[in-house]
Amino acid sequence: MISSVLVANRGEIACRVFRTCAGLGIRTVAVHSDADAAALHAREADTAVRLPGVAPADTYLRGDLIVRAALSAGADAVHPGYGFLSENAGFARAVQAAGLTWIGPPPQAIEAMASKTRAKRLMGLAPLDADRVTDADLPVLVKAAAGGGGRGMRIVRRAEELPAALEGARAEAASAFGDGEVFVEPYLAHGRHVEVQILADTHGTVWPLGTRDCSLQRRHQKVIEEAPAPALPAALTEELYALAVRAARSVSYVGAGTVEFLVADGRAHFLEMNTRLQVEHPVTEAVFGIDLVAEQIRIAEGHALDTVPPRASGHAVEARLYAEDPARDWTPQTGILYRLAVPAGVRLDTGYTDGDPISVHYDPMLAKVVAHAPTRAEAIRRLAGALERATVHGPVTNRDLLVRSLRHEEFTSARMDTGFYDRHLAGLTTPAHDPYAPLAAALADAHGRSRFGGWRNVSSQPQVKRYARDGEEHEVRYRHTRQGLTAEGVRVVHADARLVVLEIDGVRRRFEVSAYGDRIHVDGTALTALPRFPDPAARLAPGSLLAPMPGTVVRVAEGLAEGMAVEAGQPLIWLEAMKMQHRISAPAAGTLTALHARPGQQVEPGLLLAVVQES
Structure with missing residues (x-):
């Protein structure tokens, strides 16, 4: 029996796992970077261990330090959460080699599916050869072979854009996942992102726990998710279940996992299998009335699943609340979260409490808000109303965007696809301020x-x-x-x-x-x-380009120099923050009259990077 669990993660998911462990009577151990010393997950655990001598952005990628922390704190099991090392087979093996229980799938299953290129070949598919992409193949999507969350992904619509897209995706993937491998696949602009939650034990039982629709995405990262996926034909749903179970059985999968598809023109296109718990798992929990983390722990202890999975009931919708500005290219925001509260009747999963700082080092997700109701329309209305009445004081967030998205006719009628924000972002971010x-x-x-x-x-x-x-x-x-x-x-x-x-x-x-x-x-x-x-004297010159967030200048456009003519929207400078690259573009056509940014430079919000004098 597991008696003490270390969560090799931070923030919301660490707090969420701790909550289940506490209910099961299991002691909890947190690990934290110096930047997270006072973070909620470090405060909520029974024991917290500092991971020393590592840059904050890389702390939770040091498997050797995490295993050492588990042993020193007396933990007998490790839960990886999602992101960071959750899909790292080497880390899973290190945990097991140390005599600890790994609350996740077998390392060989992670290895088989963690690389999207290997996963596609396992399912009888093959990615495009990046060196042989022609105009006839376009548009295509460049994707990181390891990891996810929108990092290391680029859409390419013209052949001449491919080299830069490959370079940028490789750099971002290497920074986020320690693996710069990328691949290319056809880009389907109007498909729906549909996935199947699976749960498998060590006795040969595999549950397909319904579908989820995650089509509303920004930068290929999910924003609103729901279960079950609406308006899917019964035959297609059964096909998705069969493919998901086939993927799980092909690698002798154990534990919780998700098989992702793009559904277009009534057909399912396999994307990948995520060998971990998903961010959006609460909607499945709400619909099936189960605790997936508790099930993960039971499976790791060797318990068998029932031969028949639980029945679904009702509909659930989840919205991810981010500290970011959707109207300004989804720029992440930092600062103090003074107050976060939502009305009763919805589920709030968060890694923050009032007064906590939002760090530049990590993903800017503040919370997940989940509503469950007998029907889809009721769940959407309940979630939109709760978000609208929520108290969110601090940096700019995507709260208003979430409310408007949930109430958009294309979403309420279940006609959305992954291009939703490409079409509607401008209208969804138009300010509607109270004049009083x-x-x-x-x-x-x-x-x-x-x-x-x-x-x-x-x-x-x-x-x-x-x-x-x-x-x-x-x-x-x-x-x-x-x-x-x-x-x-x-x-x-x-x-x-x-x-x-x-x-x-x-x-x-x-x-x-x-x-x-x-x-x-x-x-x-x-x-x-x-x-x-x-x-x-505090006024800046017109056309001043300021750093929108703390970060590092990773690139300046090749050959860019003061006195050059630039076009409106032309990329000039790239910043890296929160493991993603953010592009700073010319606001208008004109002349670059000042260029202060240099590769490798650390910048703070508001620092002057360049000036473009409009022509």
């Missing part, structure tokens, strides 16, 4: 000062406050009077530091206000308080 949010922020701020006699017996000029919102400035005016705070066009019913109530055209509205220094959140609107008299 700045006034509510000003009145809440004024409440404290009004207690010290802010009103005067003679008429005076109104008080003025200025706020920034999405790069635009907003000025609001209000007055202190004998009757309290007043503002033109509205009636101030109530105002204190946390709550403002306004009557607008006879309708009473409540605004909840939270302030964190000069950062103010009014319901779902984030504002930055500006000084009354701004420093004119």
Whole structure:
């Protein structure tokens, strides 16, 4: 029997495994980098072990240190979570060689399926030869052979783009997975990403636990997932089950895994098998009423599955909440997560608590929010409503995008595909700000000062406050009077530091206000308080390109130099952050008048990288 589990991971998945272990009476061990010393997963475990002397981004890739930590902490089993070393056969063997129980599939099964090229050949398929791709093969997708999560992937629509795509994908794959192998396959722009959860024991039983649809993706990384996959013909569903079971049996699979397909024109195209627990596993848990982590542990202890899998009930939808700005090329965001809370009635899986920093070193996913209901329409409505009412205070997130995506007619009618955001991103990210949010922020701020006699017996000029919102400035005016705070066009019913109530055209509205220094959140609107008299010297030249996040300059466009003409959208600089490369492009056609970025340079948010003077 397993008595103590070390989770070779961090964040949300580590906390999620710990939760199941605690319910089973199993002790837990966390490992952490120096950057994660105060992280939630390190605080929640019964024991935490620091992994020393390693760069934060690489800490959880050091299998030797993790095995040593398990032995020193007295763990007798290791759960890999997802990502990092979860699909590394060498790590699985090292765990077993140390006398520890590996809560995962056999190393040989990982080895057979962890490389997408080997997996395709095992299923009787063969990837394209990158050296022989012609215009007739286009478009194609360059993919990392190891790992996933959208890293090491590039769409190529023109033959001349292929060399750069291969180079960029190899670099990103090597950084994220320690393996720079990539391959090429046909790119199907309008397919649906459908997968089958499987669970297999050591006694020959394999369960196909339903389908999931994960078609809403950005940068080939899933954003919204659901179970079961809607609007699939029964015959196609049975075919997917059969293929998934065939893949599992072909490698004598044990434990939880996922077989992924692209469904287009009524046909299933095998993509890969993920030999681990998936990020989106909660939707399957909700529909089947099981705990997949508990099942993984039972299987690792040698228990047999029932010969008949549990029956599905209802529908579940999951949304991944990221600290990123979808309107600005999905740029990751860092900073303090001041507050994260969702209404009751949905599941929240997270690795953060209020006040935690969002690190530059790791994936920017803050949480997964999951709704389960008897029907798909009810589950979607419940999840969209919960996200809309959630409190998310801190850096920019994709919360509004998630709500709009869930309510988009193409999604609600189950007509979505993997090109959803290519078609609809602009409309889904159009700001829809509350025009009264700045006034509510000003009145809440004024409440404290009004207690010290802010009103005067003679008429005076109104008080003025200025706020920034999405790069635009907003000025609001209000007055202190004998009757309290007043503002033109509205009636101030109530105002204190946390709550403002306004009557607008006879309708009473409540605004909840939270302030964190000069950062103010009014319901779902984030504002930055500006000084009354701004420093004119602080303005940047038009066309200034600033680092959007902390990271490293990994590349500057070949031959780029000051004085050169550039085109609108032309890639100029590449930054690496959170194991992904982010492209900085010219905002308009013009002349490059300044170039400060250098390969290898460490940059902080707001650092001036270059200036393009518009022509």
